[in-house]
Amino acid sequence: MNKSSEASRERVVNFTELFERAEKDRELVQVLLEVFKEDFPRYHVSLKEAVARKDAKQVEVVAHTMKGMLLNMAARRAADLLGRLEKAAREGDQSSLKESLGLFENAVSGLLPELETYLEEVRR
């Protein structure tokens, strides 16, 4: 494995995969990143609130939507963690919701700065 792919694996988003998914269209990638930057924090807040309320149904719905979003953005690990949270909510496993959310938040802690850097690259 070369250095660039190692770097790509360490990131939350696999930008090579995202670029391929957007059929190598830089303009489209830029639009997707901007939409993500705007929508992700909103969904994140909604998820945190649902977990705090122990509203399993809402956790399942929001986690599912965010999982789809992250899969589209080629953020597979973060999507997998949300998949776990979604499953726990579906199965009514209230005790693990907070822990699963914590794992997810930890995984995406560097996401937004990472996206900013990549947006700069794409805009150039």
Place this chain on the structure above:
Amino acid sequence: MKILIADDEAISRKLLETILQRAGYEVQAVENGSLAADQLCRPDGPRMALLDWMMPGLDGPSVCRVVRGDRKVNYVYMILLTSKESKQDIVQGLKSGADDYLIKPCDAEELKARLRSGLRILQLEDKLVEAREEMRFKATHDSLTGLFNRGVIMDLLGRELSRTRREQGCTTILLGDVDHFKAVNDTRGHAVGDEVLLEIARRLLSSVRSYDFVGRYGGEEFLIVLNNCRTSPAFMRAEEIRKNIDTRPVQSSRGPVDVTMSLGLISTSDWGDRPLEELLNEADTALYAAKASGRNCCKIAKPDALKLISPPAEPEPSTRAR
């Protein structure tokens, strides 16, 4: 080809929209299942759809069920998009009426290939519908004139008489016969005879209202059903038809051909609740009387005096024999 994308998640919508527009589709994107079902159930709605499984309002499988249940016109090819991967989910999705499914995130090339398969199915469906419509037309219409054939015009007349009885309305039947048509065939040839019949069919259609029925009853005989029309206006209509044929020769490939038509008229307002066969017999008798009166005229079948008269108020039609 119009395609509908239904997904509550903006990134997925934008990505799919761009990929499909680039592939030549006319894309319509909505953000929930209810909007998707509304669009797909419209007669001119998209015939292909990519539906996210989980959406607010109706979910993807529910949209499929609504569309399969309500759609009366064309088939809609629907693909479910899902991050659910279990066999049970997939079976459930296909049972709801979806044609195919794709696991998110979709690969652009795979998506386009699956849509091409869908297009082939829709094209096949279009050809089958077209063939069915053509067969239906042939089974119900006269091949030369394009008018209703005898079976259909009789059926329509039967229904109209039933409705008339039920609603205590009035139906008038006109039986028209081209005068001396055998002479046209004998002197000008059958091809010209066919041209004459075709032109007469056109003139008959242009002389009646959109809700009246015109059919080819026999060789050169035509049956016209005037819905909700009493004797006096029906007689005026019959005279218009007669004049419409008499005043202009038919322009055939072998020159102009003068033709006239004799008509027998019978109205349920005069005859009441009689069987269809009896009414047709009486119309035929009236037609015979028109022929006997020198042709190119219209006679009304009247039951009371058991004789055939023309209304005195109407001007006498030309009785020039051909």
